[in-house]
Amino acid sequence: MDLYQPEYVNINGEKFRVYLTHEEIQQRIRQLGDQLSHEFKDKKPIFIGVLNGAYIFLADLMRYVTIPCEVDFLKLSSYGDEKVSSGQVKQLKEIDANLKGRHVILVEDIVDTGLSMKYLVDKVGELKPASLSVITMLHKSDATKYNVQIDYVGFKIPDLFVLGYGLDYAQEGRNLAQIYILQEKEEN
Numbered sequence: 001m002d003l004y005q006p007e008y009v010n011i012n013g014e015k016f017r018v019y020l021t022h023e024e025i026q027q028r029i030r031q032l033g034d035q036l037s038h039e040f041k042d043k044k045p046i047f048i049g050v051l052n053g054a055y056i057f058l059a060d061l062m063r064y065v066t067i068p069c070e071v072d073f074l075k076l077s078s079y080g081d082e083k084v085s086s087g088q089v090k091q092l093k094e095i096d097a098n099l100k101g102r103h104v105i106l107v108e109d110i111v112d113t114g115l116s117m118k119y120l121v122d123k124v125g126e127l128k129p130a131s132l133s134v135i136t137m138l139h140k141s142d143a144t145k146y147n148v149q150i151d152y153v154g155f156k157i158p159d160l161f162v163l164g165y166g167l168d169y170a171q172e173g174r175n176l177a178q179i180y181i182l183q184e185k186e187e188n
């Protein structure tokens with residue numbers, strides 16, 4: 001069986017083209033895993049994945065981390081079926097682990113306006129971790145309006161809607177092995 005990695009996909013009547021290949025993604029995540037393994041040596045970090053979008057990134061990232069570590073998840077409300085943020089954050093699942101005194105690494109799929117990350121950093125900060133770091137696979141730096149802490153970035157991307165590799169459009173496309181970007185109208 002091969003991975004699901006066409007060059008173009010049509011989802012909900014919109015056309016997307018591949019933007020980051022499977023190889024590019026894996027190579028970058030391997031580098032990030034190495035870096036985290038080095039910087040968190042002897043700290044037994046706990047990764048907190050933000051559901052749903054970050055689950056594939058987190059699963060791959062953790063397998064490139066070669067030091068003892070743990071994982072837990074929380075869930076935030078998504079864009080729903082839209083391609084733009086609602087401007088509101090709602091937490092749908094709490095973190096179960098006790099983060100007091102722990103080295104916490106928050107793992108996001110994408111930072112867009114920064115609203116979700118700001119909410120998370122403020123909220124997790126109240127749980128008194130020994131340290132709090134933030135890693136995101138993608139960062140739309142031109143779209144980021146909130147002053148947020150981001151310690152590790154996989155890829156900076158333009159302010160266009162993306163999907164694949166855990167990211168959805170109206171719940172579809174998460175199983176694509178690559179990251180796809182919305183085609184500009186004139187490209188159609």
Ligand code: 5GP
Pocket residue numbers: 053078079085108109110111112113114115116117160161162163167168169
């Ligand atoms: P922010 O709060 O930074 O504006 O948005 C963060 C969340 O919005 C992400 O965790 C993700 O769920 C969603 N999001 C932002 N941009 C995109 C995008 O281009 N594609 C998809 N599928 N989701 C996005």
